[in-house]
Amino acid sequence: MTISSPERYEIAAQEDRSAPRTKLAIPAQMRVSGGRRFQTVVHDLSLSGFSATSINRMEPGSMCWMTLPGLESLAAEVIWWEGNLVGCAFQTLLNPIVHDNILARYRGDGAAR
Template identity: 60%
Template sequence: MYLISPDRYAIAAQEDRCAPRTRLTIPVRLRLSGAGAIETMVHDLSISGFSAATLNRMHEGQLCWLTLPGLEARQAQVVWWDACKVGCAFSEMLSPIVHERLLARYSRDG
């Protein structure tokens, strides 16, 4: 019998995202719990999460807050960090209307 390890399950779950991500570049502020905010760039965005550039090491499960242009800070949780890039899941999904507005303004295709 073949058993899937918890680590392999977590990787598979990350690949099974609930919403498609769109590649774009958005200037944002990102703040890790207990730290000051940094100016950085979001590189992809969905209604459920994002990835962004960060020089600061972030650990799975840590809370952070992302401030998108024109919006209040949104809480998210770190899902992965690799080579100065972090992937996070929003605690509450973005509104589809807000998401579409951001895509229209910042999408690489737009």
């Protein structure tokens, strides 16, 4: 039995959700589909997603794009929004090398190393 690419992503994303997310404080920008870009702070990051500050309500199921310093925009789906925090799942798993570079670059206070 062959597993299609979207199914592979869903399986990997669910497995990754059980792994601890790395707590960070990275200044970034987000844009919701049809909306304007706004400043945010990414609070945690994994290969499959992130949580970030959002003062405006973001509806689960909507698409957004998150831009970390030095990277292109990453497409994600809003999974939850609560108390000015949003949790999103990347459309495509974050490359492990990119993930590790982000972790190596930022400390918990958002300062680049």
